[in-house]
Amino acid sequence: MPTNETATLTFRGKTFDFPVLTGTENEVAIDISKLRKHTGAVALDYGYVNTGACKSAITYLDGEQGILRYRGYPVEDLAQNSRFVEVAYLLINGRMPDKNEREQWSALLNRHSMMHEDMRHFFYSYPERAHPMAILSAMVVSLSTFYPELSQHRPEEPDEAINIAATRLMSKMRTIAAFSYKKSIGEPFVYPRHDLKYCANFLNMMFSSPVCSYEIKPEVLQALNILLILHADHEQNCSTSAVRLVGSARVNLYASVGAGICALWGPLHGGANQMVINMLEDIAASGKSVQQYVDDVKSSKGGKLLYGFGHRVYKTYDPRAKIIKASCDRVLKALKINDPMLDMAQELESIAMRDEYFISRNLYPNVDFYSGIIYRAIGIPKEMFTVMFALGRLPGWIAQWKESREDPMFKLQRPRQIYIGPNVRMVKEAERTSEL
Ligand code: CMC
Numbered sequence: 001m002p003t004n005e006t007a008t009l010t011f012r013g014k015t016f017d018f019p020v021l022t023g024t025e026n027e028v029a030i031d032i033s034k035l036r037k038h039t040g041a042v043a044l045d046y047g048y049v050n051t052g053a054c055k056s057a058i059t060y061l062d063g064e065q066g067i068l069r070y071r072g073y074p075v076e077d078l079a080q081n082s083r084f085v086e087v088a089y090l091l092i093n094g095r096m097p098d099k100n101e102r103e104q105w106s107a108l109l110n111r112h113s114m115m116h117e118d119m120r121h122f123f124y125s126y127p128e129r130a131h132p133m134a135i136l137s138a139m140v141v142s143l144s145t146f147y148p149e150l151s152q153h154r155p156e157e158p159d160e161a162i163n164i165a166a167t168r169l170m171s172k173m174r175t176i177a178a179f180s181y182k183k184s185i186g187e188p189f190v191y192p193r194h195d196l197k198y199c200a201n202f203l204n205m206m207f208s209s210p211v212c213s214y215e216i217k218p219e220v221l222q223a224l225n226i227l228l229i230l231h232a233d234h235e236q237n238c239s240t241s242a243v244r245l246v247g248s249a250r251v252n253l254y255a256s257v258g259a260g261i262c263a264l265w266g267p268l269h270g271g272a273n274q275m276v277i278n279m280l281e282d283i284a285a286s287g288k289s290v291q292q293y294v295d296d297v298k299s300s301k302g303g304k305l306l307y308g309f310g311h312r313v314y315k316t317y318d319p320r321a322k323i324i325k326a327s328c329d330r331v332l333k334a335l336k337i338n339d340p341m342l343d344m345a346q347e348l349e350s351i352a353m354r355d356e357y358f359i360s361r362n363l364y365p366n367v368d369f370y371s372g373i374i375y376r377a378i379g380i381p382k383e384m385f386t387v388m389f390a391l392g393r394l395p396g397w398i399a400q401w402k403e404s405r406e407d408p409m410f411k412l413q414r415p416r417q418i419y420i421g422p423n424v425r426m427v428k429e430a431e432r433t434s435e436l
Contacts, residue, residue, distance in 0.1 A: 011039050025060055042416040049312070052236075054244065054407065058091060058399050059235040063313035068320065070233055071095070079323050084228040085109065085198045088395035091233050092166060092402065105167075106197070112164075112171040113192035113201070115179070116146045123183040132180040132387045133265040139176045141258035143169065162405070165253050166398045173394055174198065177387050178205035184383065199224045202391075207379060219334035223374050226327050230320040230367060231392025233399065237312075239263040239270065243397045244404045248413040253401055260397045261390050267307070270389040273368040273375075275307035277382045280341050280348075290347045298357045306352060308345075308369030315362040321369055328370045331377055342373050 005020035007030040016038045019031045029052050036042050045051045060069045068075045071090050078087050082096075089097045089105050097105055119142060126135055147168060149161075171192075179189050182205075190205045200216050203224065208214035234240070242263035247256040264270035283293045297304045311318060332339060349365055352358040368389075375385050404410060 009039070011041065014039075023055075025062070036416075042418070044418055047312075048241075053241065053413070054236070054404065055409075056235060056400070056403060057094070058396070058403060059233045061235050061313060063311070063315050066314065066316040066319045068234075075230060075319060076323060079226045079229050082229065083197070083199070084225045084232070084392070087229045087232050088170060091395040091399040108167045109171045109198060110192075110194045112168040113175055113194075115172055115175050119143075119146065120179070120189065123179055123189075126183065128184075130184075131265075132177070132184060132384055133261060133271075133390070135180040135183070136173070136176060136387055136390060137258045137261040137265075139180070140169070140173060140261060141255050143172060144252050144254040147254075162253070162402060166402070169253065169257060169398065170394060174202050174391060175205065177384075177391055178202055180387065181206055181381075181384055184381075199228070203378075217335070219331055220378050223327050223331040224378065226323065227371055227374060227388065228392040230323060231389050233393070233396025237269070238266070239393065240397060240400050243401050245413045247401045247404055248411065253398065256401050257394065257397050260393070264390055264393065265386055270368075270386045270393070272307050272366070273372050273385040273389060274382045276345075276368055277341065277372045277376070277385070279307050280344050283344060284340070290344060291351055294348070294351050294355065298355075306348070306358075306363070308365055309352060309358065310361070310363040311366045314364065314366065317364045318366045320367040321365045324367065324370045324374065325365075328374050328377075331374055335377055337377050339373060339376060341376065342370075345370060345373060 001022055001024075003020050003022055006017040007020055009016045009018065018035070021029045021031055023029075032043055043051070058071065060072070061067065070078060070087065071094060073090070073096075078090075082090075085105065086097060086102065089101070119139065122139065122142065123135070147165065175192055182189050187209055190208050192201050192205060196204055196216075199221055203216055203220065204214055206214075236244075239260040243256045243260040246259040247253075251259075267275045279293075283290060286293075288296075294306070297306050328342065332342060349369070352363070357363075371389075372382065372385050375388060376382070380388060
């Protein structure tokens with residue numbers, strides 16, 4: 001919202017006023033959209049640490065207080081009282097579904113759960129050790145070849161068409177994720193079932209087979225719902241920014257989400273959940289104590305990271321990590337699993353939280369620190385962890401892509417730079433070639 005306040009910049013002897021805006025939670029922004037026009041200079045902001053790229057009504061995050069809300073609802077409330085599909089509806093449509101809408105949404109997710117049979121063949125062409133995130137991104141982008149008519153980012157595209165593409169993506173990405181797992185273990189694909197709800201359907205596609213049915217335990221269903229809810233959106237993080245940036249060229253929803261999946265794969269972002277388990281396995285295999293590992297991280301001066309720790313925005317305990325930690329204890333107890341990785345993770349947390357290096361830098365466990373322990377307990381292999389993150393983040397990507405499309409300030413995103421290369425120079429005699 002605009003305010004009466006302005007921010008004054010003095011530059012090369014002249015002063016310029018820039019409007020000041022506030023959000024509904026009183027966050028303050030200086031609108032520098034006209035900075036270059038007025039002053040001839042651009043703003044340089046490495047990593048966009050201070051840059052707001054859009055106005056958004058989807059997610060509110062306060063990194064100092066550890067607050068995270070979707071459309072105004074605290075994640076703690078949603079994790080306790082909702083299922084993932086309702087939260088997805090909330091993010092995409094801006095409100096909780098009523099009973100009718102819930103039933104319709106569920107029926108639509110069922111209707112769109114199958115993949116075109118021809119897409120099945122793609123899976124067989126990947127090498128045995130292909131990472132499921134590579135398969136997932138390629139398959140999601142491939143959806144645009146099977147459903148080209150309903151995926152455009154044209155401003156005149158009817159909302160109904162966009163909604164169908166969004167529903168299709170929500171439902172099919174779950175099927176693609178489960179198929180990519182089945183492919184990786186060489187088992188036949190299990191098709192979605194209309195009698196099962198979203199998470200149960202996913203677990204069944206992952207773990208049942210023609211020779212063995214899978215018993216869906218309520219504790220596992222609850223843990224999965226909670227994990228997906230907690231990953232569902234996180235405002236302008238790296239992958240969501242990728243979705244918005246790619247979408248700003250008016251790229252279709254499937255391709256934009258494909259870009260988000262690739263960004264999420266990185267170990268500093270969603271790929272950190274796999275890295276946490278790699279790290280714990282490395283510590284166990286090295287024979288070093290957890291304290292020695294922490295000391296190695298500290299002395300490496302940024303060369304070695306404690307994965308699952310630290311966050312660009314949270315400077316306190318990540319509220320999602322708190323809920324996941326509690327859920328982790330519950331699910332392991334219910335399934336009577338004693339995982340030495342959990343003991344090691346807890347020891348690591350306890351050492352880091354008392355250490356000046358981590359305290360002074362506000363480095364706390366993030367969403368990725370304990371999630372892998374739950375996935376392991378459910379039977380999901382570590383290569384699939386980031387796929388699970390992507391499944392959870394999908395409604396957020398869709399909501400943000402839709403919001404950007406409907407934004408009256410919609411603009412191609414195109415940052416500037418400060419050029420630091422050589423000044424103009426010509427090809428020298430010795431460098432010339434006439435070969436073609
Ligand atoms: N282990 C050890 N040192 C760290 C860590 C870590 N995990 N994270 C940050 N630091 C240090 C960093 O070296 C720097 O030290 P110094 O001031 O001496 O140079 C200081 O803390 C500030 O770090 P930064 O790199 O400026 O912080 P950032 O905001 O750019 O980085 C981060 C955020 C998430 C990339 C980083 O904390 C990190 O690499 N963490 C490990 C990877 C990880 O768990 N990522 C998942 C994030 S949560 C899921 C998601 O939403 O993506």
